[in-house]
Amino acid sequence: MAAPFLPFHVPDIEEDEIQAVVETLRSGWLTTGARVRQFETDFARYVGSQHAIAVNSCTAALHLALDAVGVREGDEVLVPTMTFAASAEVVLYFKARPVLVDCQADTMNIDPEQIEKAITTKTRVIMPVHIGGQPCDMERILEIARVHNLKVVEDAAHALPARYQGRFVGTIGDITCFSFYATKTITTGEGGMATTENPEWAERMRIMSLHGISHDAWKRYTAEGSWYYDILHPGYKYNLTDVAAALGVQQLKKCDRFWEHRRRCAAWYNEGFKDLPEVSVPYLAPQVQHAWHLYVIQLNLEQLHINRSQFIELLRRENIGTSVHFIPLHLHPYYRDTFGYHAEDFPTASTIFERLISLPIYPTLTEPDVQRVIDTVRTLVRQHRR
Numbered sequence: 001m002a003a004p005f006l007p008f009h010v011p012d013i014e015e016d017e018i019q020a021v022v023e024t025l026r027s028g029w030l031t032t033g034a035r036v037r038q039f040e041t042d043f044a045r046y047v048g049s050q051h052a053i054a055v056n057s058c059t060a061a062l063h064l065a066l067d068a069v070g071v072r073e074g075d076e077v078l079v080p081t082m083t084f085a086a087s088a089e090v091v092l093y094f095k096a097r098p099v100l101v102d103c104q105a106d107t108m109n110i111d112p113e114q115i116e117k118a119i120t121t122k123t124r125v126i127m128p129v130h131i132g133g134q135p136c137d138m139e140r141i142l143e144i145a146r147v148h149n150l151k152v153v154e155d156a157a158h159a160l161p162a163r164y165q166g167r168f169v170g171t172i173g174d175i176t177c178f179s180f181y182a183t184k185t186i187t188t189g190e191g192g193m194a195t196t197e198n199p200e201w202a203e204r205m206r207i208m209s210l211h212g213i214s215h216d217a218w219k220r221y222t223a224e225g226s227w228y229y230d231i232l233h234p235g236y237k238y239n240l241t242d243v244a245a246a247l248g249v250q251q252l253k254k255c256d257r258f259w260e261h262r263r264r265c266a267a268w269y270n271e272g273f274k275d276l277p278e279v280s281v282p283y284l285a286p287q288v289q290h291a292w293h294l295y296v297i298q299l300n301l302e303q304l305h306i307n308r309s310q311f312i313e314l315l316r317r318e319n320i321g322t323s324v325h326f327i328p329l330h331l332h333p334y335y336r337d338t339f340g341y342h343a344e345d346f347p348t349a350s351t352i353f354e355r356l357i358s359l360p361i362y363p364t365l366t367e368p369d370v371q372r373v374i375d376t377v378r379t380l381v382r383q384h385r386r
Contacts, residue, residue, distance in 0.1 A: 003372065008321035009183040012258065012363040013247075020246040027242075032210070033222075035242040039249050040193070046252060047161075047170035049195035051202035054245060055209050058157045058179030058192035059086040060238035062127075063093055064208055065175040065194055068201040069125060069151040071096050076122040077153075080110035081328040081341075082349045083129040087155050088329055091127075099123070100330050100339075102346040106283040107131065108296070111348070112140040119144075125151045130159035130169060132282065132325065132358075133185070133291025138164050138172050153177065157192075160185050161259055163289035170195045175205075180244075185258060185293050186251035188244035209238040258363040262292035265361045265370055269295055272374030278303045278381045280355075294325055297377075298355040306384045308354055315357075318376045323358040 024035060036054050044052035055061050071077060073095040079088045081100040088098035099118050104111045108131045115126060126145055128136040136154075145152045154169065156162070157179035162169040170176045175198075180191035196202050207213065212235030240248075266282070273279045280298040284290055299308055306314075312322050328349040330341035343350040359373055 003319050005319040006321060006360055006369055006372065008323050008358070008360050009362050010364055011182055011187050012254070014250075017247050017250040020250050021243055024243050024246040030243055031241050032239040033242045035245040035249065036240050039240075039245040039252070042249060042252055043193055044195065046255065047168040047195060049171050049176075050197045051195065051199065053194045053202060053205045053209060054240040054248075055192045055194065055205075055238040056240050056244075057086075057190055057238075058155070058177050058181070059090060060209070060236070061177035061192040061194040061205075062086060062153065062155060063090040063236070064205040064238065065153045065177055065196075065201075066090060066094065066096075066125060067208055068196075068204045069153065069174060071124055074122065075124040076120060077125040077127055078110075078115055078118050078123060079127045079329070080129050080131075080349075081330045081346045082108055082110075082131060082326055082352070083155065083329065084157070084326055085329070085332075086157075087127055087129055088335070096124075097122070097339075098329075098335075100335065100341065100346065103131075103349045103352070104137075105348050105352065107134050107136070107285055108349075108352060109134065109136040110141075112137050112144060115141065115144055119148055119150075123148065123150060125153050127153050127155055128173070129155040129157075130162060130291075132294035132296055133158040133160075133162050134282070134285060135159065135162050135164035135169055135288045135290075137285075142172070151175075157181075157184065158293040159291050160293075161255055161289070162291040165287045169291075171197070174198065175201060180248055180251075185262070185291055186248065186255050188240070188248040188251070191240050191244050191248060207232055208235040211235045211237065254363075259291065261363045261365075262361050263290075265365055266290070266292050266295050268367060268370045269297075269359065269361075269374065272371070273297065273377070276378060276381060278385055279377065292361060295359050295361040296325060297357050297359060298352065299357065301355060303386055304381070304384050305386055308357060311380060311384075312357060314380050315376060320373055320376055321360060324353075324356050325358050326353075328353050
C-alpha cells in the first residue's frame with residue numbers, strides 16, 4: 001500500500017484562527033477596519049519598525065513601495081533574476097525597466113558584485129530578494145546604495161522572521177515588503193505588508209492602497225466617520241480585509257513557534273543528507289537567522305544519471321510533493337524576448353536552476369514525515385548514481 005501523499009506545504013490553521021475569523025464575520029464589519037489596524041500595529045511591534053501598512057499581497061506592497069520612493073517611467077530597478085514574477089513585474093507597471101542581476105552561487109541571493117556592474121545613470125532602486133528566507137548581504141547592498149544614491153526596497157516575501165546581523169528583516173532597507181500568501185511562514189490566505197521608518201512614504205503607501213483617498217477613508221461607514229473624502233492621487237485597490245487580518249493577528253502570535261519547528265525540520269534534513277555527496281544542502285550565511293520558508297537542495301547532477309525533472313517525478317510517484325524556486329526570470333519568454341536576455345548572461349542562476357528542488361517544510365510536518373523524505377531521496381540517489 002502506497003504511503004499517503006505528503007504535500008509540499010500545509011498551512012497551520014488552528015481553532016483560534018477559525019474563531020477570530022468567525023467573530024469578524026459576525027461583527028458586521030468585513031473590509032478594512034479595526035482588525036487591519038491591529039494587525040499593522042502588532043506586525044510593526046514584532047519586527048521593530050515604525051510603520052506597517054497592510055495590503056492584499058506582497059505584489060501590491062512592492063508596487064506601492066516603488067511608487068513611494070519615486071520610481072517613474074524610464075527609470076531602472078535592479079532585480080535578481082532568481083526570483084518570482086512579482087519582483088520584476090511591479091517595475092513594469094511604471095513603464096520602468098527591471099534590470100536583471102545574477103545570483104551568488106552559495107546563497108542564491110542577488111550578487112553585490114553584479115549589482116555594481118549593472119548600475120547606470122537611470123538606476124533608482126535595488127530590490128534584494130531574500131531567497132527561501134536567507135537574508136541577502138545587506139551591509140554590502142546598503143553600502144552600494146549609499147555610494148550611488150539609490151533606494152533599497154526589499155522583497156521579503158520569504159523572510160519572516162529573518163534577521164541580519166541581529167536586526168530583523170523589515171528594519172534594514174528603505175521599505176520592506178512581506179507576503180502572507182497561503183504557503184508563506186504566516187498566512188492570511190492572500191495578503192502582504194510594507195514596513196518603513198519613513199513617515200512620508202508610509203502615508204503615501206497607505207493613501208495609494210485605497211484609491212488615493214484621504215487618510216482614514218475606511219472610517220467613512222463607522223459612527224465616527226464622515227461621508228466626505230478627497231481623492232489626492234490616482235491610487236489602487238490594494239487594501240486588506242478585516243477577515244484576512246483577523247487570521248493574520250492570530251498567525252503572527254505563533255510566528256516564533258512556527259519558525260522554531262521549521263528550523264528543526266531543516267536540521268533533520270541537514271543531518272539526513274550530510275553524508276550524501278549527490279545532494280548539497282542549503283548554505284547558511286554567517287550572522288543571519290534564516291526564516292526557513294524553503295528548504296532547497298541542489299542535486300549534483302554530474303554524479304547522477306537522471307536530471308532534476310526526472311528526480312522530481314520519481315518523488316511524486318512516491319507521493320512526496322516538491323516545488324522549484326525559481327525558474328529565473330531571464331529564462332521566461334517575456335523577459336527573454338522583450339529584453340534580449342540569454343541563459344549565458346546569468347551563468348550562476350542558469351546553472352543552479354537545473355539542480356534545485358524545494359522539499360516540504362512547514363509547522364505541522366512531523367519528524368517521521370521528514371525522515372520519509374530523507375529516506376526516499378537517499379533511495380533515489382542510490383538507484384540513480386553514476
